[in-house]
């Protein structure tokens with residue numbers, strides 16, 4: 001499969017609840033003395049042994065730090081997430097923990113309940129409909145390949161990227177999620193990101209720098225963008241400009257799993273017709289609910 005052309009729709013970041021002594025990602029010999037000369041780098045640092053991923057998929061993730069699984073979430077489930085998102089936009093669902101965000105270009109406009117006003121919902125753990133995303137067996141099956149068992153949803157997010165106002169504020173600067181995550185180990189955390197409709201460069205798809213998950217966490221700051229930047233949209237200033245970028249074109253239901261150190265961002269939504277193109281929703285989990293498989 002050509003991963004670069006695969007699509008993603010919804011997004012979940014999940015972590016492993018390991019023992020405090022767990023040394024994620026580093027395979028140590030189980031017996032025998034180890035001299036420095038006999039040490040071999042582990043074959044798999046970022047994926048666990050099970051029979052879900054093919055060898056090719058494992059190698060792809062190990063090398064690139066992301067993996068797209070096509071058509072993973074059903075249309076029916078995505079429709080339910082979309083319906084619930086619309087209920088939230090209409091003000092029919094209100095939950096204390098849930099954070100609603102507007103694009104900075106309209107942050108000071110009068111609030112009119114509609115999906116046009118909401119660019120992101122965070123922390124939907126208490127919303128049973130949206131939280132179903134984090135419990136979908138097909139999502140968890142893959143998450144476990146990266147985190148191991150005993151999975152916890154750490155931060156939920158549904159993004160509704162608006163058509164850009166012309167100021168390019170709908171961009172998300174290149175960043176590493178680990179900047180926002182206070183827990184470790186990195187190699188037992190994965191983000192699941194599912195496209196809820198066709199997403200490509202025109203409406204601001206995810207852009208990744210393959211292989212950057214092997215690097216370290218870099219300093220983040222607000223980008224120096226003329227048109228303004230959304231609150232907390234920090235970016236990396238000193239990434240390698242020559243590092244190849246891959247734009248992930250995704251279809252409804254496609255899901256990308258990626259490592260928290262992978263450098264990624266998203267471009268601006270150039271499409272006009274708000275209704276037709278706007279619904280670039282994703283959900284992402286990152287905050288404290290244990291999930292059973």
Ligand SMILES: CC(C)CC(=O)SCCNC(=O)CCNC(=O)[C@H](O)C(C)(C)COP(=O)(O)OP(=O)(O)OC[C@H]1O[C@@H](n2cnc3c(N)ncnc32)[C@H](O)[C@@H]1OP(=O)(O)O
Pocket residue numbers: 099100101102103104107108122176177180229230231232233234
């Ligand atoms: C992908 C992942 C790994 C990384 C990320 O998620 S990066 C993005 C993380 N972003 C966040 O966590 C967003 C945090 N969100 C928030 O702090 C809040 O939801 C707010 C966006 C500020 C909204 O707060 P809230 O008080 O409910 O709403 P208000 O409408 O009363 O606005 C309060 C003041 O904030 C301003 N504001 C609202 N939205 C934005 C924005 N997008 N960018 C910059 N400023 C904004 C708004 O104009 C208002 O300002 P003042 O009237 O106080 O001067």
Ligand SMILES: Nc1ncnc2c1ncn2[C@@H]1O[C@H](COP(=O)(O)OP(=O)(O)OP(=O)(O)O)[C@@H](O)[C@H]1O
Pocket residue numbers: 171172173174201207223235247264265266267268
């Ligand atoms: N000048 C820039 N400085 C820093 N980051 C940028 C800059 N331009 C784009 N990016 C970021 O790089 C990533 C990929 O950008 P990409 O080139 O796909 O989008 P774009 O520049 O918004 O749109 P396009 O190039 O398709 O017109 C996104 O995260 C985007 O926010």
Ligand SMILES: O=C(O)CCC(=O)C(=O)O
Pocket residue numbers: 011159161172177191193206264265266282284
């Ligand atoms: O999809 C986007 O616009 C970027 C969001 C992001 O960085 C993420 O989901 O981690």
Ligand SMILES: [Fe+2]
Pocket residue numbers: 175176177264
């Ligand atoms: Fe991110």
Ligand SMILES: [Mg+2]
Pocket residue numbers: none
């Ligand atoms: Mg560009």
